[in-house]
Amino acid sequence: MMQTNLLPSLPLPDREDFRYTSARVKVLESQLLTQSDFLRFRNLSPADRIAIIQDTFSWFDGNPKTFTRQWTEHLYKVTQTMTQECNAPDLGYYFLLPRGIELIQALLEGAKLHTTPVPMAESFCRSGDLSELPAELIEPVAEARRLYKLGLTGSGRRLLSKSMVNLLSGSRYSKLPYFKTALTRWVDTLDVRLLISATLRKGTYRGLPGGSLHLRSDSDIESVARDLGIHSTDLFEIERVLDERLFKTIIESRLIPAGPEVVFGYLWELEREFRNASMLIAGALVAIPPKELENAYRRTYAK
Numbered sequence: 001m002m003q004t005n006l007l008p009s010l011p012l013p014d015r016e017d018f019r020y021t022s023a024r025v026k027v028l029e030s031q032l033l034t035q036s037d038f039l040r041f042r043n044l045s046p047a048d049r050i051a052i053i054q055d056t057f058s059w060f061d062g063n064p065k066t067f068t069r070q071w072t073e074h075l076y077k078v079t080q081t082m083t084q085e086c087n088a089p090d091l092g093y094y095f096l097l098p099r100g101i102e103l104i105q106a107l108l109e110g111a112k113l114h115t116t117p118v119p120m121a122e123s124f125c126r127s128g129d130l131s132e133l134p135a136e137l138i139e140p141v142a143e144a145r146r147l148y149k150l151g152l153t154g155s156g157r158r159l160l161s162k163s164m165v166n167l168l169s170g171s172r173y174s175k176l177p178y179f180k181t182a183l184t185r186w187v188d189t190l191d192v193r194l195l196i197s198a199t200l201r202k203g204t205y206r207g208l209p210g211g212s213l214h215l216r217s218d219s220d221i222e223s224v225a226r227d228l229g230i231h232s233t234d235l236f237e238i239e240r241v242l243d244e245r246l247f248k249t250i251i252e253s254r255l256i257p258a259g260p261e262v263v264f265g266y267l268w269e270l271e272r273e274f275r276n277a278s279m280l281i282a283g284a285l286v287a288i289p290p291k292e293l294e295n296a297y298r299r300t301y302a303k
Contacts, residue, residue, distance in 0.1 A: 127180035
């Protein structure tokens with residue numbers, strides 16, 4: 001089994017280490033915004049939307065232009081606090097690694113990053129120095145950088161995604177059934193997103209290891225849709241269904257009394273709540289009609 005600095009494979013997590021924080025999470029889960037909250041807020045005036053979001057989140061200073069930066073920083077603080085409280089910092093890295101890879105990918109593709117508080121990516125995103133990365137990310141990021149410079153965007157994205165999946169698969173958490181299922185469904189969602197990207201570029205795509213779809217550039221998308229129980233073969237609709245399935249898997253952590261699953265599931269839900277609140281803020285800034293906000297929210301909320 002792979003051994004890494006970020007995500008050790010041994011020993012298996014002790015549920016007793018998570019008992020106190022799990023109990024605290026059960027209370028915090030009841031305070032998350034619900035779908036009905038969002039649908040009620042969407043009909044408010046732009047100024048009232050911002051005001052109610054400020055009342056809801058004590059860390060928000062009321063400046064809608066920096067809301068994304070503020071919620072991102074808050075999420076990472078909560079992640080670090082909770083996982084340190086459980087004596088399991090690697091659970092924080094497990095949750096944050098996909099976000100870190102996302103930032104690294106954006107930087108390599110030329111995006112200007114306004115905030116990069118993900119621990120494993122922050123220094124690299126500021127300096128571009130590979131030595132600032134954790135040891136297990138240096139080689140894949142260096143190779144991805146080379147691929148991007150050659151214009152091989154699809155290959156660079158797949159390489160970073162594959163490296164991330166390999167690291168998550170080697171973690172001690174992925175030995176637990178909940179994380180194993182969640183990772184498989186996360187890979188399926190990533191697979192279709194990468195296939196969509198390749199299709200838009202009119203390129204080819206080879207699927208990621210560890211998923212259940214086994215996508216290839218010549219995959220029978222009809223069979224994928226059939227397996228998911230939907231009639232549409234639209235890749236964006238398939239991605240939406242996969243994302244909803246993934247989120248429903250994540251929130252099964254609520255059925256577990258105590259353990260790393262409870263903390264991980266809450267962090268994912270918290271991020272989803274912040275992203276939904278971002279849509280309210282965005283709608284206030286650019287006057288997005290309430291119906292469009294409702295549709296966007298329904299696409300990101302597991303019923």
